[in-house]
Amino acid sequence: MFFRSYFDEKLAQYSYMVACQKTGEAIVIDPARDITPYVETARKEGFQLTAAAETHIHADFVSGARQLANDYGVTLYLSDEGDENWKYQYTDNLSAKLVKDGDVFMIGNVEFKVMHTPGHTPESISFILTDKGGGSEEPMGIFTGDFVFVGDVGRPDLLEKAAGVKGTADSGASQMFDSVQKFKQLPDYLIVWPGHGAGSACGKSLGAVPISTVGYEKANNWALKEESKEEFQKELLKDQPEPPKYFAVMKKVNKIGPSVLANETIPYEESLDGLEKYLNQDDVIVIDTRNGSEFAQGHIEGTINLPYTKIFTNWAGWILDYDKKLVIIAEKEQTHDIQHSLESIGLDKIAAFASPRVVSEVPSLEKYANIDVKQLKAQYEKDDVYVIDIRQQQEWEAGHIPTAHHHMLGYLEEAVDSLPKDKKIIVHCQSGARSAIGTSLLQANGFKNIENLASGFAGWKKENGPIEKA
Structure with missing residues (x-):
């Protein structure tokens, strides 16, 4: 069996590739929207991308599952748990298998068993992996998505706070306690592969270590040590940080199906003449990605400063209008990464990039x-x-x-x-x-x-x- 993890530090998000080395088939668990890393790994290792699976309908990033299905014809394994409000709506013309608790599917000689683990969301599932091709009848690990993290469990209040689904925080906390009891029955040696690490808004105290075990979490994770359901629910709902506003958009996008990205070239303006046509337009937001001190010393009136650092993606989702076109002032070598960062949370309307040197051509700059x-x-x-x-x-x-x-x-x-x-x-x-x-x-x-x-x-x-x- 082949295994590789991928980490997007701006979203604190993990995704995984598992492949059967005997058959050459590969699956991606919780793929990010930028599928390039998975394609490159498959090409390098000689695998064929045949499947993608999701632990739930994500709220914090755009899934790459539909892109993989469109570009490579992979079969999608998606949750069929939860009520009608939590069903995927884009699978009609794709190869998709909707799975429930106890279902089993194979990728080559690697087995995946579905475990329904609601709490973070009603449709949340986990995947228990057994490397049968390696001769094992015992499971190796579990992909928990946003259910169990290192040191914490997924927050149940996102649907209520971000998506406006009233009453789901309390019911989600109750479901989470029940799911945790199921999790505690798993073998202590089982590896835990979570969907997020420290920095994610999907929990309040996630650890920075990328993997754990069931036994370690039972000994150290507060949520697995709490025996009282009432106290568990109270602690779980207490002091959760404000969920970014874009989470409601992501939930909808991943439910109805993200748009398929095309490899279109975005213009890079290197003169004021090229940039001016975007300035002072009601349907355009101009973002300046220079550092804060440089921006303060002189910037184009009406532009918003979003330095391209670790916090860029999160705050872009918080403050930018999804209905408006974006023009990004950035160094040319950063444009590829910035584009992927914005697209990872569904900000696809990038009209143009512009060189920071254009700013100095503006006759009168604003300062603070x-x-x-x-x-x-x-x-x-x-x-x-x-x-x-x-x-x-x-x-x-x-x-x-x-x-x-x-x-x-x-x-x-x-x-x-x-x-x-x-x-x-x-x-x-x-x-x-x-x-x-x-x-x-x-x-x-x-x-x-x-x-x-x-x-x-x-x-x-x-x-x-x-x-x-x-």
Whole structure:
């Protein structure tokens, strides 16, 4: 048997390839939208991509299953659990097999047994792998998707918070407890291959280690040690972070079927003349991917700063409008990766890329000041100053700057009409990265008297500034 894992660090998402070396058949578990890595591995190892399987209808990224079916004719193994609201709707013209608890399918001489593990979502399933081609009758491991992670279990509140399906958080927590009891009956030696690692919003305390075992999780994972269903549900639902707004879009996209990507060339504008046709258009958002300090020193009016770092994909999904076309200011060597990052969460309407050097050709650039803690202390209590803390709710509740107002970055644009335009706005987060995004977003929405606390709340605390707790 052949095994390989793949990790997208911007989504903290794992996918896997398993192949039977005797027959040359290969399956991809929970494929990402960019199927290139799987194709390259199959070509290098001499395998034929024959199947893809999903543990559930994903909410945090666009699945590559339909792309694999379209490009390579693979058979899809998809969950048939859950009610009519959680059924795949794009399988009619594809080779697809809908599976339920206890079903077994083979990829060459490798066996996969389906285990229904609802809780994160009603249709969630796991796959127990047995390498029969290697002579084993005992299972080797389990692909748990967003059911069991290293150190945590999947959150059950996403459907309610992100997709607006009321009442599903409590019922999902109850189902999760029951699924965990089933999981605990599995052999301790079984390897656990999760769908996500640390950094994913699909749980609140995921570990950074890529694999585990059933026995290790039974000994160390809080969710497997809690015996009281009531306490389990209470702890599971407590302090879950805000789910990104784009999760609702992803759930719908993966249910009805993602669009099939075509290899179209996106123009790269290297002059102001090429970029100008996109500026000041109601149906276009211009994103500047330079670092925050460079953006602050001079940028095109109306552009939004989204530096291409680990947090790029998550915040792009939070704040960008899926109905608008995107123009991305970025270095040419970054465009391929940026395109895949955006497409991974369904932001497919990329009209053009543009060189950062074009910015310097604009006659009049907009700026904002990055200030330090000393400068903030000199003015934060003034009546004509409005301090905005754009961190998440848990961060705010743990401590914040006196007089600050909480407007989490993901919901900042929705709060624009309630913010005072007659006051100076000072924006901060924990370290300055998110506030650079937030400052640009507010400036693009007409707040011109604005500053960014570059060192963030961490800098404030270091300077022994007073804090308040919610």
